[in-house]
Amino acid sequence: MRLHICAIGRLKSGPEKDLYDNYVTRFDRTGRALGLGPLNLHQLDDRKAPNMKGQGELLRAALPAGAQVCALDERGTVMSSPDFAGVLADLRDRGTQDLAFIIGGADGIDPALRADANMALSFGKMVWPHMLVRVMLAEQIYRAASILAGSPYHRV
Numbered sequence: 001m002r003l004h005i006c007a008i009g010r011l012k013s014g015p016e017k018d019l020y021d022n023y024v025t026r027f028d029r030t031g032r033a034l035g036l037g038p039l040n041l042h043q044l045d046d047r048k049a050p051n052m053k054g055q056g057e058l059l060r061a062a063l064p065a066g067a068q069v070c071a072l073d074e075r076g077t078v079m080s081s082p083d084f085a086g087v088l089a090d091l092r093d094r095g096t097q098d099l100a101f102i103i104g105g106a107d108g109i110d111p112a113l114r115a116d117a118n119m120a121l122s123f124g125k126m127v128w129p130h131m132l133v134r135v136m137l138a139e140q141i142y143r144a145a146s147i148l149a150g151s152p153y154h155r156v
Contacts, residue, residue: 001035001092001099003141006042006062007134008055008105016131023138030145035092039141041134046105056110059102067098069117071109072133076120081154084121085144103133 011017024039031037044058063069068091079087091099102109102117114120123136146153 001037001088001096002064003031003037003039004042004062004064004067004098004100005039005103005134005137006044006059006100007103007130008044008049008059009046009130010043011041011131011134016135019135020138023135023142027138027142027145030142030149030151034145034148036088036145036148039138052104052107052110053112055105055107056113059104059109060113063100063102064098067100068096068119070099070101071114071117071120072101072103072123072137073109073114073120074122074125074127076122078122078124081140081143082147084140085147087119088141088144089148101137103130103137105130 011020020041024041027039028037031039042062044055044062046055049055049058088099101121102113104110108114123133128136143154
């Protein structure tokens with residue numbers, strides 16, 4: 001199952017990009033044997049759509065055809081890392097070809113796009129910078145693969 005992060009804005013060189021790249025590299029090594037990956041980042045220029053509706057259209061256009069869509073949103077489901085790993089495994093085992101995670105801009109995700117998503121995931125009640133959410137999501141995707149592989153990376 002291919003994974004995609006479709007996000008408004010670009011990760012610039014710096015610590016967030018370095019962390020993101022590190023987790024993607026680690027995931028690609030671990031996930032491949034599990035039928036997960038690669039993890040692709042689709043960065044969308046926020047200057048092309050300065051409002052939430054326009055950004056929603058950019059995100060929608062970036063989604064792979066037929067992809068299951070997971071919105072990263074503060075109103076989404078909060079779950080444990082093992083539960084998240086279970087969701088990825090279940091989607092993979094049901095034959096899902098593509099899973100796309102969408103991350104909106106500073107104002108969030110267009111409500112119409114959020115309503116069309118198959119699921120919504122929250123990293124808690126706090127609002128996180130959308131660039132940092134990419135890093136956190138990449139780490140959780142790597143952690144999920146590690147859990148599914150039986151690796152000691154995730155400790156209970």
